[in-house]
Amino acid sequence: MNINATLFAQALVFFAFIIFTAKFIWPHMLRAIEARQKQIADGLAAGEQGRKSLEVSGKQTEQTIQEARVRAAEIVGQAEKRGAQVIEEAKTVAKAEGEREKTAAKADIQQAASRAREQLREQVAALAVAGAEKILRREVDAKAHAELLDGIKKQL
Amino acid sequence: MATQYKSATEYIEHHLGFFTKPAEGGGFWSINVDSVVTAVLLGSIGLGLLWWVVRGATAGVPGKRQAFVELLIGFIDDQVKGIFHHGDRNKFIAPAALTVFVWIVLMNSMDFLPADWVAAAFGLIGVHAWRIVPTADVNTTFALSLSVFAMMIWFSIAAKGLGGWIHELFCAPFGGHPLLWPANFLFNCVEYISKPLSHSLRLFGNMYAGEILFLLLWMWAANSSFAQDYFGGFIVSVLLGLGWAIFHILIVLLQAYIFMMLTIVYISMAHEHH
Numbered sequence: 001m002n003i004n005a006t007l008f009a010q011a012l013v014f015f016a017f018i019i020f021t022a023k024f025i026w027p028h029m030l031r032a033i034e035a036r037q038k039q040i041a042d043g044l045a046a047g048e049q050g051r052k053s054l055e056v057s058g059k060q061t062e063q064t065i066q067e068a069r070v071r072a073a074e075i076v077g078q079a080e081k082r083g084a085q086v087i088e089e090a091k092t093v094a095k096a097e098g099e100r101e102k103t104a105a106k107a108d109i110q111q112a113a114s115r116a117r118e119q120l121r122e123q124v125a126a127l128a129v130a131g132a133e134k135i136l137r138r139e140v141d142a143k144a145h146a147e148l149l150d151g152i153k154k155q156l
Numbered sequence: 157m158a159t160q161y162k163s164a165t166e167y168i169e170h171h172l173g174f175f176t177k178p179a180e181g182g183g184f185w186s187i188n189v190d191s192v193v194t195a196v197l198l199g200s201i202g203l204g205l206l207w208w209v210v211r212g213a214t215a216g217v218p219g220k221r222q223a224f225v226e227l228l229i230g231f232i233d234d235q236v237k238g239i240f241h242h243g244d245r246n247k248f249i250a251p252a253a254l255t256v257f258v259w260i261v262l263m264n265s266m267d268f269l270p271a272d273w274v275a276a277a278f279g280l281i282g283v284h285a286w287r288i289v290p291t292a293d294v295n296t297t298f299a300l301s302l303s304v305f306a307m308m309i310w311f312s313i314a315a316k317g318l319g320g321w322i323h324e325l326f327c328a329p330f331g332g333h334p335l336l337w338p339a340n341f342l343f344n345c346v347e348y349i350s351k352p353l354s355h356s357l358r359l360f361g362n363m364y365a366g367e368i369l370f371l372l373l374w375m376w377a378a379n380s381s382f383a384q385d386y387f388g389g390f391i392v393s394v395l396l397g398l399g400w401a402i403f404h405i406l407i408v409l410l411q412a413y414i415f416m417m418l419t420i421v422y423i424s425m426a427h428e429h430h
Contacts, residue, residue, distance in 0.1 A: 005184060005187050006191055006293065011299040011300075018255045021252070024210075024211075026254065031215075032210075032218075033230075
């Protein structure tokens with residue numbers, strides 16, 4: 001255990017090693033570690049931002065759905081109203097048409113009845129004339145009674 | 157191997173001899189070539205490996221090698237962060253702590269190499285004494301602790317100015333009253349002397365004792381009654397060596413850690429104003 005100049009040699013080596021570490025090892029490693037730390041911090045921040053924007057868009061979606069729901073309800077209401085209206089209109093039109101057809105049919109019936117009555121009247125008149133002719137053939141002049149017959153015909 | 161020696165003392169003395177290159181000027185200027193060369197080699201290998209890994213370091217997903225180095229550097233950075241609060245630790249103190257830790261762990265680990273194998277290997281190239289554990293050389297540990305001491309003084313003066321440093325020498329820790337100056341000065345002297353002394357001798361003592369204990373255990377195995385049977389002696393020496401080596405792992409790492417922590421603490425304290 002004798003002290004000698006090894007002391008100085010080792011001290012010089014020691015300082016050389018410290019300088020080497022401080023210049024070439026520590027900064028390299030530190031740079032890599034710091035860069036990774038920054039990456040991780042950035043990643044976490046991005047994640048946080050993503051979470052926030054997801055929240056916001058979730059709210060937006062909810063709002064949009066709410067609006068759509070209201071709008072849909074409105075549309076359905078309008079459609080129902082319109083449907084009722086259409087039905088009402090159709091009813092009215094149908095009623096009017098029915099009314100018109102009824103009137104037309106009545107008119108037809110009346111016409112037909114009056115025609116039949118006319119025919120009947122003519123036939124009755126003819127029959128009456130024929131009958132009267134047969135009765136009067138012998139004693140009555142047809143011409144002389146034609147006036148009378150016309151008067152009767154008109155009364156019928 | 158041990159049986160070739162005449163006595164235990166000779167065996168131990170032979171294994172604890174230095175490969176010293178004597179200087180002309182006298183005893184002090186000679187150099188323990190083994191300590192210096194081993195220390196330089198180990199430091200270069202350790203720091204070189206770190207440099208190699210760190211040079212290709214990526215900020216993305218690290219590989220296994222990089223993860224290991226990051227673990228080491230993160231561990232040391234945590235220690236420094238907890239103690240040093242006086243400016244940018246990345247500039248000097250953290251790299252210094254890393255250097256100290258890596259270097260001392262490697263130097264201490266040389267204790268795991270079987271002393272007889274090392275002696276035999278160096279004997280083959282004609283070198284008959286080579287101390288393979290640089291930290292079991294008191295010169296190495298004093299070189300480290302005195303360097304730390306120099307840093308302490310340097311940072312103390314850099315932080316407080318020369319006047320501030322001298323002021324503290326006389327006015328702290330007891331107070332600035334002129335009557336207390338001698339007491340303060342004496343106290344600070346004791347502190348300044350004891351710090352490097354305990355710092356270096358703690359490491360030296362542990363490693364030196366570890367080395368000697370290996371030698372003693374093998375001596376014991378070789379000379380005990382087990383050794384009458386060749387394989388009995390072999391097995392006992394293996395068991396003893398293994399037992400101590402496993403326990404020594406703890407000491408190797410612990411002493412390196414303690415030396416690093418004290419380095420950080422001393423340099424941090426030098427920055428503090430009283």
